[in-house]
Amino acid sequence: MPTQMPIRSFAAVPATASYSPASTRGPFEAMNLMASQMTFGPNEEIFGESEPAEYVYKVISGAVRTYKILSDGRRQIGAFYLPGDIFGLEVGKTHQLSAEAIGKAAVRVLRRSAVVSLAERDCGAARELWTFTARELRRVQQHMLLLAKSAQQRVASFLLEMSERLAAADAVELPMSRQDIADYLGLTIETVSRTMSQFVSEAAIGLPKSRRIVLRNRVALRQLNA
């Protein structure tokens, strides 16, 4: 079994989440103003696959993973969401993947119905929803292409992606475990570990602690995408 069990796993239900229709800007703006905040512990479920998609979430701190359990028991992680990222927005009534906090995480929550009903009145807001979904589409397309590559290429792409998303001067503090990375890349934990060790020996990266990555040679990593 590749996954840890959640510590607690109740469906997320925020205390309050009202939305003013007179909002000046797009559908997600309100998240910074109103929208109730919630916190989740490590591995705690935020929502489950095929649950009604009642809320839209924005990561405030920590990190979130979405995933599906494949029929053979393996877990495929669909995405990692980092501070500032929005997730859980669905067009249909139910979620397509489950979501869990990776470590301790804080998220802001908005009622989906508020977002959708705003879009029905405000075409600008509607366009923003469309744009958001299109961005997700592109992300998933990229992820799909990733899964067609070799292990080296996948790990290199992952490191570059993470460095772009949360880099502080070439050093990246990964919020997720090797198992999470493996399940995101469609590899085993051993292959991820071995590949990183290889990058260290090639001086492409430094690995002072297992979750701290120093990108020493971005060019080499990028060329692996060959």
Add this chain to the structure above:
Amino acid sequence: MPTQMPIRSFAAVPATASYSPASTRGPFEAMNLMASQMTFGPNEEIFGESEPAEYVYKVISGAVRTYKILSDGRRQIGAFYLPGDIFGLEVGKTHQLSAEAIGKAAVRVLRRSAVVSLAERDCGAARELWTFTARELRRVQQHMLLLAKSAQQRVASFLLEMSERLAAADAVELPMSRQDIADYLGLTIETVSRTMSQFVSEAAIGLPKSRRIVLRNRVALRQLNA
């Protein structure tokens, strides 16, 4: 080199494609009424990756594939579009993948600008665009999950998908070559061929001609998705 070269490859530019803003229904309805029609020969390019996305397309007859060439020369097919399917719609200015006719294909064409400007006035139309993109998103997510499976599972899923999309009574006439299938599934042509032969020997399918598939045991194919 896994791919054939296109016979002709000019960018698609329809002769005329005006759009009435007073259209009664959603943004794609007009495709059936007005919208110019074009035909493409086998392997002819419809649009290229990173070309400006000026048009939206609807397949009338034949089949279309979208794809990317990976940096190592392999081709990853993103989707097959069959009669009735819409493709080529982008939120941004440029296409994310290239598109080619597989065999001889006819498509109807609509100016993207017409679709988008309608959505700016009509929130219902905007919602339809959003729904369309969300459906694409789900399709790509499914495709991503496919690539995480074994060869048997991928081929079985592909056959089931095709049978649902163009089945006439358990017999499917595939419009695409083994190479197309392989590039869609992230496998080699040999593995696709071998796997199909295995399914034949297990009596899960019949294969009277190489492109004609008879689904003899859907349950067995579905269970492979284990």
Add this chain to the structure above:
DNA sequence: CGGCGGCTTGATCGGTCTCAAGTACGGTGG
């Protein structure tokens, strides 16, 4: 009837998985 492209089948190779130890690290209790 000949040739060519698309498909199938066979033999071998290699990359990733699997199974199995070993190691580093953070937390807890003495």
Add this chain to the structure above:
DNA sequence: CCACCGTACTTGAGACCGATCAAGCCGCCG
């Protein structure tokens, strides 16, 4: 402060699946 423990991670050896390389086969069109 240190000893101990459990978890996460690394490393090694061997198996396995799908890729590669290489023939054949089939059907179609001249």
